[in-house]
Amino acid sequence: MVAEIDVLSINTIRTLAPDVVQKANSGHPGAPMGCAPMAHTLFAKFIKANPSAPTWINRDRFVLSNGHACALLYIMLHLTGHNISLEDLKQFRQLNSKTPGHPEANHGVTGIEVSTGPLGQGISNAVGLAIAEAHAAATFNRPGFDLIDNYTYVICGDGCLQEGVQAEAASVAGHLQLGKLIVLYDDNHIQIDGDTALGFTEDVNKRFEAYGWHTQVIADGDKDFDGIEAAIEAAKKVTDKPSIIKIRTTIGFGSKNQGEEKVHGAPLGEQDIVNVKSLFGFNPENKFFIPEEVKAYYAEIQKKGVEAYDAWNALFAKYAAAYPDLAAEFTRRVAGELPAGLKEALPRYTPADPAVATRKLSENVLNKIAPILPELIGGSADLTGSNLTRWKGAVDFQPDSTGLGTYAGRYLRFGVREHGMSAICNGIHAYGAHIPFGATFFNFISYGLGAVRLSALSHHQVLYIMTHDSIGLGEDGPTHQPIETLAEIRALPNILSFRPADGNETSGAYLTALQNKTRPSVLILTRQNLPHLVGSTVEKVAFGGYVLQDVEGKADIVLVATGSEVAIAVDTAAELAKLSIKSRVVSFPCWELFDEQSQEYKESVFPEGVPVLSIEAMSTYGWEKWAHASIGINTFGASAPAKDLYKKFGLTPDQIAPKAKKLVDFYAGRTPEYKLRHAF
Amino acid sequence: MVAEIDVLSINTIRTLAPDVVQKANSGHPGAPMGCAPMAHTLFAKFIKANPSAPTWINRDRFVLSNGHACALLYIMLHLTGHNISLEDLKQFRQLNSKTPGHPEANHGVTGIEVSTGPLGQGISNAVGLAIAEAHAAATFNRPGFDLIDNYTYVICGDGCLQEGVQAEAASVAGHLQLGKLIVLYDDNHIQIDGDTALGFTEDVNKRFEAYGWHTQVIADGDKDFDGIEAAIEAAKKVTDKPSIIKIRTTIGFGSKNQGEEKVHGAPLGEQDIVNVKSLFGFNPENKFFIPEEVKAYYAEIQKKGVEAYDAWNALFAKYAAAYPDLAAEFTRRVAGELPAGLKEALPRYTPADPAVATRKLSENVLNKIAPILPELIGGSADLTGSNLTRWKGAVDFQPDSTGLGTYAGRYLRFGVREHGMSAICNGIHAYGAHIPFGATFFNFISYGLGAVRLSALSHHQVLYIMTHDSIGLGEDGPTHQPIETLAEIRALPNILSFRPADGNETSGAYLTALQNKTRPSVLILTRQNLPHLVGSTVEKVAFGGYVLQDVEGKADIVLVATGSEVAIAVDTAAELAKLSIKSRVVSFPCWELFDEQSQEYKESVFPEGVPVLSIEAMSTYGWEKWAHASIGINTFGASAPAKDLYKKFGLTPDQIAPKAKKLVDFYAGRTPEYKLRHAF
Incomplete structure (x- = not known):
């Protein structure tokens, strides 16, 4: 049940979000204001987490799929005690801040589970989070030891629900009966082009029912806080279906332009912010203001999170005693350590x-x-x-x-x-x-x-x-x-x-x-x-590229190839030998790792003064970085047996060898520019 | 109503498809066999087309969205008189044949409206075809002159209906009420991994209803030919909704492995083909066999198409008399000629x-x-x-x-x-x-x-x-x-x-x-x-790249840039002038077109002996083709005001100029390798 403090908290978020965006003079105030009730309800009443142990594996996951609304996420993370300060909120969207324009996971801020902003990704990631939870629970839980039982909560908007990636993932989630996945759909009827009537008139809940989801509707998400809470409770009780709760909201609730596209992606303006604050009973003079009661309330929430975490650790200690092998394996897994052997x-x-x-x-x-x-x-x-x-x-x-x-x-x-x-x-x-x-x-x-x-x-x-x-x-x-x-x-x-x-x-x-x-x-x-090649190794793949086959003395040419073309390079080297051209063959399985090697190593693979010919059965685009000439395919392919195609596209040793010879001749008496030496 | 000749025709397709795949020893026989009834029904009873005027604008469009079933499409095009001969069918999936492994539009075979094979594309293209039809009809039709009134028919399988692109396009089609779009869904319960129960258990028709489509079900698509025909008729009567008809079929119908994944993507084998032919009352000795009655039947269909085409031309002649300007505009549009001015x-x-x-x-x-x-x-x-x-x-x-x-x-x-x-x-x-x-x-x-x-x-x-x-x-x-x-x-x-x-x-x-x-x-x-640049032109864009700004005499360096970085290159040239380095600035709006210019032109832009520095605010990947060194961004970007980012990523004239100088110094006394001269 909703208390006065909840209302105050929600209004705090509704007044804080416009401040964050205004200070940056860039960003999206509308969705944070409209989603404040659902976000507060989730964080205050449902999400089990301990920001001082942010990677606790059994924490509830929260995904803000409409990542452009991240002012909301940053505010919630600040309120709940994650490592975002009020100062960080003031640095929204500024260089090197912890509060970039869209949430970036694994970039130093805790509580950001996945990167969102590209629409449709967050809700689809959430399906993965729920799969991982279900799998971990089935693998590690034992009677009396519900080591893993977390929920995955999502807030998403109309945009995410229009994206194909979301449709694919939602269908998977329904089939997989992921009961611990709960999506709150911010149904505000506004997208960037205007009213969703312009092009998004499908019956979303019916579609999700077709996928096998449980669906609910909250008719007034701006005011029916009890309804939101009850719907999340109801969703939690449905264990064999993911849930979507369609919550009708007003974008930019409280702004003079509420319900319009104008409040989506630009600051409200100082005057409108004054109005918003007055409307919600806040002093317009105060900026970035959080009432002490709200701070205290969220401190309580944080405390509950710590208690849950401590209780879990106590449970895990008992589990470790009862199932030492499983616990060790669990610990290894969560630490991300590879197994021996x-x-x-x-x-x-x-x-x-x-x-x-x-x-x-x-x-x-x-x-x-x-x-x-x-x-x-x-x-x-x-x-x-x-x-x-x-x-x-x-x-x-x-x-x-x-x-x-x-x-x-x-x-x-x-x-x-x-x-x-x-x-x-x-x-x-x-x-x-x-x-x-x-x-x-x-x-x-x-x-x-x-x-x-x-x-x-x-x-x-x-x-x-x-x-x-x-x-x-x-x-x-x-x-x-x-x-x-x-x-x-x-x-x-x-x-x-x-x-x-x-x-x-x-x-x-x-x-x-x-x-x-x-x-x-x-x-x-x-x-x-x-064929399996002479000279190939397991270990050298880590270097990205290596000398697979060499000649005595200095080579006349280096043939560099990847994958299926390495064997062709080896055969080309044999063809070239008939022409008294000495070829080194370099296998180049991982371009990126080779690039990260020491200059010395790279020079040991591509020696100075020797022309390099690349052979790869696809676009030659980019090969000039390493090679003085390239064999590849810069058109679309064709339908035929593979052998016919290799012949058609000139990727046979008998067709490559004459080109390799041309390359050697091209540099006769000249030194090819050394690809490994750079001006800066 | 279905006659004996229809059954014979369907069985002809069912026996011809395995021959086509067997001869190629590669391909997909199952779907063509399963879809034979719906394909025959469409082509024999509904699709209005004239293969001798294959680009007739008011023809009905047919899209085989499950393009891997193209043996079926090629057979239908052969039967209906398109430019695929029986010999072409025998060259299925062979080099330079007219019958590649997946249908390729605009590659010389008439009746292939769009390229399919990548799943989900065909049905989404069909939404575009239906939009184009609706737009052309609304634009050009006049009372008594239904110049444009064609249908777009699609056959698609489970695969297409799992793809996100399809979900996006289908939602658009429902919103747009594209009544002339009719999709036949080959609901055969089999995908490559096995039964669709593995991961595709959504209620497809319910989903399409949520999008605003009209839906129907045919419970036995292997035998209920009348039902298929009636359903298409019913779909045509629904003018304000696109239609999907879910037709339960048996993949590889007639094969000993019918209904199994085995018949999806590999030839049936000679023995099974003998059984199939026997089952359908065909002489197993005959290969690539089309009964004379079927040929005659399809000749009749073709004749009807010619009649429809002739009638349309007569209508158009009257239309041209009544609306000469509109008719002229129509003719220009269909000819693909750009307007004057x-x-x-x-x-x-x-x-x-x-x-x-x-x-x-x-x-x-x-x-x-x-x-x-x-x-x-x-x-x-x-x-x-x-x-x-x-x-x-x-x-x-x-x-x-x-x-x-x-x-x-x-x-x-x-x-x-x-x-x-x-x-x-x-x-x-x-x-x-x-x-x-x-x-x-x-x-x-x-x-x-x-x-x-x-x-x-x-x-x-x-x-x-x-x-x-x-x-x-x-x-x-x-x-x-x-x-x-x-x-x-x-x-x-x-x-x-x-x-x-x-x-x-x-x-x-x-x-x-x-x-x-x-x-x-x-x-x-x-x-x-x-800023608008000195030297920029409308016309030179067609050359892909051109000299925007030059110096007297030979330049010391060429700065090549695109888009927003061209102005930065111009400013860098000014910085370099202070260091007595003479810079030519090349604007390079279209890499691909530049690559197509004459060697002479290209050399006039990038003169021999002058080092080239590229400047582009994104990955430098590929720039070695033109440039001796590159300024760009090979990491992900960051969130901040744009000016801060240009500075952070080194894309300001004051940061580029020293690097440009390093490049000039790097080649002091040496000639940089000429990027426009190639060994072959």
């Missing part, structure tokens, strides 16, 4: 082993590591049999009622939902106890790039297992053949792309990806078989 | 004009050209006030009943649906009478990249108007600031990216984009104001 478990190969596709070699790795890496959880966007991502003995993550798996299962059936998959993986990682992976054809990583970008920005260790990585997929043709795709990933900061050439490199790519805990990795794998 | 209408500027953001300059262009270019139709993904894409006097494309516009309106309210927007634009262009545009923040083109890629592959002239193109957007921060985004586009084949530096270049970018009829263009525009 991982490297030793990886398959290794010799050139005598038969040729195998790297997607199959990836399956070999998964078969070996999945049993000893129980934090690995993931699946494919409905390409399991093609991506080969389901390891032996895998159990599906499914509600018991489906008869298809259990919540302790670790194999996810994402469906044909690449964007949702990627955003869900971000959420699973954000939970803090898993290493998630998602799989599809490499070309379709583009469908999910909005979320992949946030994996990188938010330091989520997500493994993107991408097969069918080039024209080598053959007959499916240009709609499925990546050309620009690797450049997309390489141009993105804080992400690793691996294109392994054979078995050892595939094992090495997994090892390196698993060891890189603060960034996502993309594993780019072939459909077609590749 | 376009270039003359473009705004031009001098350096005396005040600084303006290129997004605002884009609005100026739209205000000038929209009235004289009535084929221009488009809108924003709910960022109209930020993208500035709504020209003066624009009318919304909306159903009359909304009171918000009419079907003759040309401004589209896409909602926060970037992927759907892009796919819808592809469909609008595919209709053949419009130049569509879509707008959002540049960073969020990544959300729609799956569709943008198909704009390029399918030669759709779509204008992507992308504002807030760099850290220059300021406070919104790294979640909104493009870094890798331009590299993504530049690495993609057959697309133009324009980053204009000022008013003249913005006008030039539009002109060039409009003149490039067989590829999409991305217009990349600033939020912040930019």
Whole structure:
């Protein structure tokens, strides 16, 4: 039941938010004012957390999916005792502040679970957070020990509910019966273009019912605080369905322009703020004002959080006594430490082993590591049999009622939902106890790039297992053949792309990806078989590139290639030998890691004075960084058997060798510019 | 009502499809067999088309959204007299055949309206096709002259209905009440991972009802041919809602593995094909067999199409007599000819004009050209006030009943649906009478990249108007600031990216984009104001890059920049002049077009022997192609006022000039490698 202090708290938020935006002279006051009742209700009455132990694994998660409303989130984090001061609120949207224009997870502010702002991501991440919770609970809870039982709460707006990524994730959540996921939909009828009548007239709750969600409506979210509280209580009681509560609100409630688009994305102006404060019984002279009663109230809330945390720790101590192995494993998982024996478990190969596709070699790795890496959880966007991502003995993550798996299962059936998959993986990682992976054809990583970008920005260790990585997929043709795709990933900061050439490199790519805990990795794998190469190693993948095969004395040319083209480079070297041209072959599985090596190491791979030819069955865009000439494909692909395509696109040793010779001749008597020496 | 010949025709398709796939030893037989009844019903009884005039504007459109089932489409096109021969069917998925692994629009085969295969695209394109139809009808029809009244029919599978792009487009279609859009949903319960029970358990029809669609169910789509026909008839009668008909089918109907995933993506095998043929009363010895009766039946259908076409031409002749101006305009539009006076209408500027953001300059262009270019139709993904894409006097494309516009309106309210927007634009262009545009923040083109890629592959002239193109957007921060985004586009084949530096270049970018009829263009525009530059021109944008400002004699350095950084390059040149370094400034609005210029022209811009420094406020990835050193941003951005960010990221003349000097010094006494000379 709502007391006077709740009303005062809500009005505090409603008057504080416009101050924050006004001071920055930039930002979004409308949604924070409209969402103040639901945010206060959640934080004051439901969210179980301890800001002094912000990574407590069983805390309730809160996601502000409409990230542009972050003035609200920062205010709530300040009120609840997270590391945002009133001064930080005054630095909203300023350089190097803790309060950037949209919430950034893993950037030093506690209580920000995921980065939001790009619409549709937060609510989709929340599906991942809820999956991770359900999986952790099923894995670690024991009778009398509900170690994991947290909720995931979301506030989202109309924008998030228009995005496809949200539709994908919401359908998954309904199927998975994620009862601990509760979404509060700020139904304010206003989007940037104006009234939602312009283009968003669907029946949202009916749609969510179609997905299998529980739905409720609050007709007056500006005033019916009891209703909001009761609806959240009711949602918590529904254990086999996620819940959405559609709450009709007035954007910018209290402003003279309330209910209009004007209050969405610009400061209210000083005069309107005076009116707002007067309306809510606040002294207009006061800026950034929080009444002492509100501070005291939130201090009480914080205290309850500490008590819950202490009680949980006491529970965990008993659990550790009763289940020491499980507790140790739990502790390892939450600390993000890799288990022992991982490297030793990886398959290794010799050139005598038969040729195998790297997607199959990836399956070999998964078969070996999945049993000893129980934090690995993931699946494919409905390409399991093609991506080969389901390891032996895998159990599906499914509600018991489906008869298809259990919540302790670790194999996810994402469906044909690449964007949702990627955003869900971000959420699973954000939970803090898993290493998630998602799989599809490499070309379709583009469908999910909005979320992949946030994996990188938010330091989520997500493994993107991408097969069918080039024209080598053959007959499916240009709609499925990546050309620009690797450049997309390489141009993105804080992400690793691996294109392994054979078995050892595939094992090495997994090892390196698993060891890189603060960034996502993309594993780019072939459909077609590749030979195991002389000179390939597991370990050298971590260097990004290395000399696979060399000649005596100084080489006339360096052939640098990735993935399936490394074997072609080796064969080209043999062709060139017939022409008395000495070739060094460099395998270059991870461009980004090579770039991070010492100058000395890099020079040991690409020696000065030797021209470099790159060979990669996709766009040559960007290769000028390393190579003096490039063999690749700068058009779309074609539909035909893979061998025909390699021939058509000039990617055969007999076609490459003459070009390599031309490159050598081009530099005869001249020194090629050294790509590793820079003016600054 | 279904006759014996219909059954024979359906069984012909069911036996022909496995032959096509078997011969290729690759492909998807299951869906064609399962969808044979609905495909036959559509083509034999509903689709109005004339394969000998395949671009007839009022033909009914058919989209096979589950493009992997293209054996079916090719068979139907063969039967109906399109330019696919029986021999072409035998060349399925082979090099240079007319029957690639997924349907490719604008690649020489008639009757393929849009490229499909990437799931969710076809059904979303169909929304665009239906919008284009509704708009063309509202624009050109007159009492007694229903010049435009075609339907758009779609077959789609479970996969398309799981994709977010579909969800976005379907919500738009419901809002827009597109009554002439009819979707047949092949509800076969099988996806690649297995039964749809694994992860697709939503109530599809209920979801579409929530969007405002009309829904029907056919319980036995394998046998209830009358039911399918009646349902399509019923759907046609619903004029104010798009329709979806959920048709329960058996994938691979007739195969020993019917109803299983096995028949989805691999040939049935010779023995099973023998069984299938026997089952349907065909001689198993015959391959690629079409009974004479079926040929005759389809010849009749073709004849009806010719009659409809002739009748339409007669109608058009009368229309031309009654409305000569309208008819002339109609003819111009359908021929894809630009109107006269376009270039003359473009705004031009001098350096005396005040600084303006290129997004605002884009609005100026739209205000000038929209009235004289009535084929221009488009809108924003709910960022109209930020993208500035709504020209003066624009009318919304909306159903009359909304009171918000009419079907003759040309401004589209896409909602926060970037992927759907892009796919819808592809469909609008595919209709053949419009130049569509879509707008959002540049960073969020990544959300729609799956569709943008198909704009390029399918030669759709779509204008992507992308504002807030760099850290220059300021406070919104790294979640909104493009870094890798331009590299993504530049690495993609057959697309133009324009980053204009000022008013003249913005006008030039539009002109060039409009003149490039067989590829999409991305217009990349600033939020912040930019000065009009001395030397900028409308015309030279078509060259991709040009000398904006030069020095007497040989320059010591070339500064090449795009968009907002060109003015910074000009200021840097002034700084360098103080150091007695002579700088040429090259404005480089369109990388792709520059690359297409003659060697002579390119050398006139980048002279041999002069080092080149690129300046661009995003990833330097790829710039080594033109530049000897690069200034850019290879991390994510930050949230702060734009000026602070330019300073933070080193993009101010005072910070660039010392680096430029270092570059000049680096090459003192040496000749930099000439980027325009290649070994091959």
